[in-house]
Amino acid sequence: MSESSSATGRPPAIAAQGVAGQGVRQPALAGQPYVYLGRQPILDRSGALTAYELLFRSGADNSADILDDRLATAQVMTRTMGQLGVPAALGRHYGYVNVSRELLFDDTIHLLPPGRFVLEVLEHVQFDEAVSARIALLRRDGYRIALDDVSAMTDNLVKALPCADIVKIDFLQTVRDTLPELVATIRAAGKTLIAEKVETREDFEFARSLGFDLFQGYFFARPEVLSVPSVRPSRIALVRLLALVASDVGVAELERELRGHPGVVVQLLRLVNSSAYAPARPISSLREAVLAAGTRQIARWAQLLLYASGRDLPWGSDPLVQLAGTRSHFMELAARSLYPNDPDFADAAFMTGIFSLVHVLVGSSPAHTLERLGLAPAISRAVDGHEGELGTLLRVALSVERGDHGAAQAIATEAGGAFAALTPQLVGELNLWAGAWFSVCADN
Template sequence: MSESSSASVQPNTAAEPGDAGQRAVVRAPVASPFAYLGRQPILDRSGALDAYELLFRGGTRNRAEITDEASATAQVVARTIGQIGVQAVLGAHRGYVNIGRELLFDDVVHLLSPERFVLEVLEHVRLDAPALERIATLRRAGFRIALDDVAERSENLLAALPYVDIVKVDMMLTDRAELPALAAAIRAAGKTLVAEKVETQEDFRLARGLGFDLFQGYFFARPQMLRTRRARSSRAALLRLIALVARDVGVPELEAELRRHPGVIAQLLRLVNSTAYGFARPIASLREAVLAVGTRQIARWAQLLLYATGRDLPWSSDPLVQLAGTRSHFMELAARSVHPHDQPFADAAFMTGIFSLLHVMIGVTPARRMERLGLARPISDAIDRQHGELGALLRIAKAAELGDYDAMQAIVEEQGGRFTALTPSLIGELNLWAASWFSAHSHG
């Protein structure tokens, strides 16, 4: 972890003195409807942005407050990929993600694209033979490995140098008299040198003169805080997903389980459209999303969310999730009533219902809710402009939620006979069925 520490920093804007970043253990943050992510720029010798280090933030205070290292990193990854989005967080740059020993050996690291993320091995990780072998395996998979918070020419460093790509030297901890020899040894091994915790112009000039390649610290910028709506995950539901994948069930079984959990579907679409995947066409159904990601990645994602959930409330107690689940199932049932033999239309109606509330569930403005999700055009048009048959079904769903049968009837008549099957009595029944279905399947 590479956040700076300075006694001159104000407590509510940056790290307090002695903040050791992700290895710190302090009180748990107060529960909030929002989740936060920090990012600190890493600059090249010309001052241009080269990458960001992604930092856990447990609340509104811009500093590390961590009680569980694996959970903190899992939340950073989940918020970057599944909630805010890789493009929004990183743009065209790489992201450095802190990795402790537990996650170093965990399969979930493969949720990260080697082209977009650098694995930053924390300074207290024991670099024994199994750890070095694991690092070598990850490098063969395409990952770049950074060694964090180096402060001396230790035997541990010399043993690790052949296995890493980047070495981050802590400018606050390193003895100034030892810094030239330390930098020379790392450069001689052909590694990228990063000066971290650069706090003054003198630090920068010294590191630049010693041949450091990249620079990070409060002299350039404090971490920026990004905010998103907190996503709550049902641990039992995630365990069921992992168990289904372990039993090698088919796509229909996975799809059926996912339909009960709107929040996972929203994050799954983010995962599909992260830069780790190159899905060639817009997503028109949940099945397409499952096929695009693959069952192994779904299991990895569920396991990552298990790390990240902590003690969050289950989705069954979240009114937004209840509404999204009920609306999506109502729209699917209504679509089958309108076009009984058109399964793709029913699938698209379900997706429309889920994502009609996405802007509320993940905390963005309605104008940006379809951004980079890669949904099929009829679904996006239905949500953004209420166009087409899907848009009409969405309007009927909203009217049904309000009990406005006059509005429902007007929308049916507006469709010129195509929705005649949707009588007021049938709409009422479908709404009750949808609510009872979601209530029955969302517990745990």
């Protein structure tokens, strides 16, 4: 996370003033819950504002208190896209968002319009073959990739450079004598260079002399804190919305459902007006929002809200959320392996994984939950009776979760047909990939 080291020392809250795009901060009222978002300017060589890095903030005191990188970024996304809105948070500028390895692979990353956001890959992400391939896909979709907190030419940086567009060099951590060679090497690779954690005029002048393109740090501005009244949508409402999307209902039915949940509607309207999918004029009606977003974007948003809210536990520490997320993504990846050209089947497999545990997430019985959701028949039969191909995939997932890979292989062999593709080696690889999304942090 690209802040100066003293950021953890809880500097005083900075009022939003004096920079383009500001004026959205509101004073907190006693007894009224607010959510907070930090942003720190990124400037060019002339001192003009070009972008903001968006930062998780746990309160108005400008502190982060991050225990889980994935949860922090999920909350930055929901607060930026659904509560503040991109125009209020960024104005006309780009936004840099910290991304962990898990979120790189999560489908909800596509909620960030590539024309407005740069994905800032955290320094501890190891660039193996899987990460490099995933980033290549994201860059093909139009995202720019920044490498965060670089301080030396490590083996990991050598692997990462071909995947990146921007490199942020940490002025506090880099040995001063090694800076010229480090900068020259990265510039020779054709990357945009950002000097981050620049805290003095001497640092700034030195960075300019080395040829840095952009600058960020306390010398220019500490992170400012934006706030907005908290809107916490009902988990039942989000689950019901996911169920309707899974059932492939029409726009009218989605609109009827959303009208009963104003908190979700407010966030959906902000999402669509903030996204790359909005028309030239702002969307003002619910029907326009549903049509503009499309069901896949709505599903991504509901998933993000569902898991970012959690059950009053950090995202990575909630065992039910972790299990539901891992199971659903394992099933989605397995479905793609079975039928690479059938994205609808992969979506249905993901939804089956989600709804196989949703009764626990919302505190109800399986039969009562399924009855109220009105799911597509194939998903209901898979969840309730393990029927059909989706049911077979669910049985495979359950066996893998128990560590019984022999049973998983026996189920795939008995099913035959496309399921022959689920070899023990592939199942093991898919399980590792799926676990990356919602695995529990080692320090939690």
